[in-house]
Amino acid sequence: MVRASVIGCGNMGSALIRGLSRIDEHTVIACDVDPAALEAVSDDCAETTTDPAAASDTDVVVVAVKPGLVLDVVTDLDLSPEQTLISFAAGVPTTALEEYTDAAVVRIMPNLAAETGNMAAAATGSEIPDDVKALLDAVGEFVEVEESQMDIATAVNGSGPAFVFYLIGAMRDAGVDAGLEPEDAEVLAAQTFKGAAETVLRSDRDIAELIDAVCSPKGTTIEGMEALWESTADEAVGEAVSAAEERSAELAEAFDDE
Ligand SMILES: NC(=O)C1=CN([C@@H]2O[C@H](COP(=O)(O)OP(=O)(O)OC[C@H]3O[C@@H](n4cnc5c(N)ncnc54)[C@H](OP(=O)(O)O)[C@@H]3O)[C@@H](O)[C@H]2O)C=CC1
Ligand SMILES: O=C(O)[C@@H]1CCC=N1
Structure with a gap:
C-alpha cells in the first residue's frame, strides 16, 4: 500500500x-x-x-x-x-x-x-x-x-487529451451534420476512438496495417482515407504537438539561470 x-x-x-x-x-x-x-x-x-x-x-x-x-x-x-x-x-x-x-x-x-x-x-x-x-x-x-x-512528452501525452477531444468533436459534428442525433454521434465517435486506441495498444500490427485492415477493396474507408491523405490533417496534428512542445520548453527556459 x-x-x-x-x-x-x-x-x-x-x-x-x-x-x-x-x-x-x-x-x-x-x-x-x-x-x-x-x-x-x-x-x-x-x-x-x-x-x-x-x-x-x-x-x-x-x-x-x-x-x-x-x-x-x-x-x-x-x-x-x-x-x-x-x-x-x-x-x-x-x-x-x-x-x-x-x-x-x-x-x-x-x-x-x-x-x-x-x-x-x-x-x-x-x-x-x-x-x-x-x-x-x-x-x-x-x-x-x-x-x-x-x-x-508533455505535448504528446500531457496536452494530447485536448487534441484528441477536439478530433472526437470533429468526428461527432460530421455525424450530426449528416443526420445523426448528437448523443448518438458522440457515443459512436468516442467509442470508436477508444476502440481504435485499444486496438493499437493490443495489436502486433503497425498502424498502416491496421488502416489497411479497415479498408475493404472498393469500399467506403478507402474513399475517406484518400481524402485524409490528400488533406493536411497530419501536418495540423504535428503543428499542435510542436506548439505545445515549444511552450513547455519556453516554461523550462525560466530555470536556465537558476
Ligand atoms: N490539467 C491537465 O490536464 C494537466 C496538468 N498538468 C500539470 O498539473 C499541474 C496542475 O494543473 P491543473 O490541475 O490543470 O491546475 P488547476 O489550477 O486546475 O489546479 C491547481 C490547484 O492547486 C490549488 N493550489 C494553488 N496553490 C496551492 C497551494 N499552495 N497549496 C495547495 N493547493 C494549491 C489551486 O487552487 P486555486 O485555484 O484556488 O489557486 C487549484 O485548486 C500543473 O503544474 C500542470 O502543468 C500536467 C498534465 C496534465
Ligand atoms: O496545458 C498545460 O500546460 C498542462 C500541461 C499538460 C496539460 N496541461
Whole structure:
C-alpha cells in the first residue's frame, strides 16, 4: 500500500485522486487552498486538508499546482530524503526541483485520463521508486523518458487529451451534420476512438496495417482515407504537438539561470 498526498486538487490532482480511489490499496490525503476543490474529492480520499504541512508526512507527495507555484510549495513542504516528491508541473526541470527539497524527485507528465485508470504518463528521474511505479500502474501506463524528452512528452501525452477531444468533436459534428442525433454521434465517435486506441495498444500490427485492415477493396474507408491523405490533417496534428512542445520548453527556459 502506498501512502500518498496530493497537493493541488484542481483538474489534474483530482483526476489522480479519483483514479486511485477506484482501487482501495492506496491511502490518499488531499490538500488544496480551495475548500471547494477539497469538497469535490472528499468522497475519494482518506483525508482532506488546507494545510500542506499536514499532508507532507506521506511516503509520496504529489505536487499538482500550477507550474509557477511549484517551487514555493515544495520549499514550504520541507520533505526528508526518505520521501519521494512527484511533480506534475509542465516545464519545471528535475534539477530545479531538487534544489528546493531533500526528497527524491520524480518528474512526471501525467494526463487527465488518470481519472478512469487510463492515464498515459511520462516519468523521468534518476531512479523511480517501486511505490511510485505502483501508484502510476494503478491509474494507467507510464514510460520512462530522458529529461530532455519531457517537453515533447508533455505535448504528446500531457496536452494530447485536448487534441484528441477536439478530433472526437470533429468526428461527432460530421455525424450530426449528416443526420445523426448528437448523443448518438458522440457515443459512436468516442467509442470508436477508444476502440481504435485499444486496438493499437493490443495489436502486433503497425498502424498502416491496421488502416489497411479497415479498408475493404472498393469500399467506403478507402474513399475517406484518400481524402485524409490528400488533406493536411497530419501536418495540423504535428503543428499542435510542436506548439505545445515549444511552450513547455519556453516554461523550462525560466530555470536556465537558476
Ligand atoms: N490539467 C491537465 O490536464 C494537466 C496538468 N498538468 C500539470 O498539473 C499541474 C496542475 O494543473 P491543473 O490541475 O490543470 O491546475 P488547476 O489550477 O486546475 O489546479 C491547481 C490547484 O492547486 C490549488 N493550489 C494553488 N496553490 C496551492 C497551494 N499552495 N497549496 C495547495 N493547493 C494549491 C489551486 O487552487 P486555486 O485555484 O484556488 O489557486 C487549484 O485548486 C500543473 O503544474 C500542470 O502543468 C500536467 C498534465 C496534465
Ligand atoms: O496545458 C498545460 O500546460 C498542462 C500541461 C499538460 C496539460 N496541461
